[in-house]
Amino acid sequence: QQQVKQSPQSLIVQKGGISIINCAYENTAFDYFPWYQQFPGKGPALLIAIRPDVSEKKEGRFTISFNKSAKQFSLHIMDSQPGDSATYFCAASISGNTPLVFGKGTRLSVIA
């Protein structure tokens, strides 16, 4: 049972465009939703995270939108740059005792 479903699997965006990656979760007990960014040959690194008490969180060009009733959250990358080309993972966990459950990842390519 896949607890966190991520789409699309891959994404190509023009430089300056908006990249949007979506995730859906099943377990309503999840209360922490981070996004990780991974460059080739490197480990994933935390990009931005949100708790369900807010519907949106913005850090620079990166925004998480959260829809608790739909059990969905998404990552928006504004003004996408070639340096944003990486694999992005959404994740979820339950505060208290559980490790992160990850989506399968989205490979983003930003082309000039």
Next chain:
Amino acid sequence: GAGVSQSPSNKVTEKGKDVELRCDPISGHTALYWYRQSLGQGLEFLIYFQGNSAPDKSGLPSDRFSAERTGGSVSTLTIQRTQQEDSAVYLCASSLRTGISGNTIYFGEGSWLTVV
């Protein structure tokens, strides 16, 4: 060290051999995790350690996989009688502690295992 350190960075082994992968977490981090990353499969949770508590082994795929953490610091993931389907990147991560929602998890660069 400044970050999570893993060794070896690359390992090629013959089918049926045992392998050991090492993880040195960030100093002071009490929680340590092992994940497996296969092509197109995301990050699969394997096991985690929190302080002196019994480890959560619920993600280990078979009894060929085991892990230990000595002295609350360094951890070793052991795969016995390796199979070709074990080929993957094994990622170690650590955090200050679990039990706190939103605690940042820091990953190492992984150990790339190839079973031939």
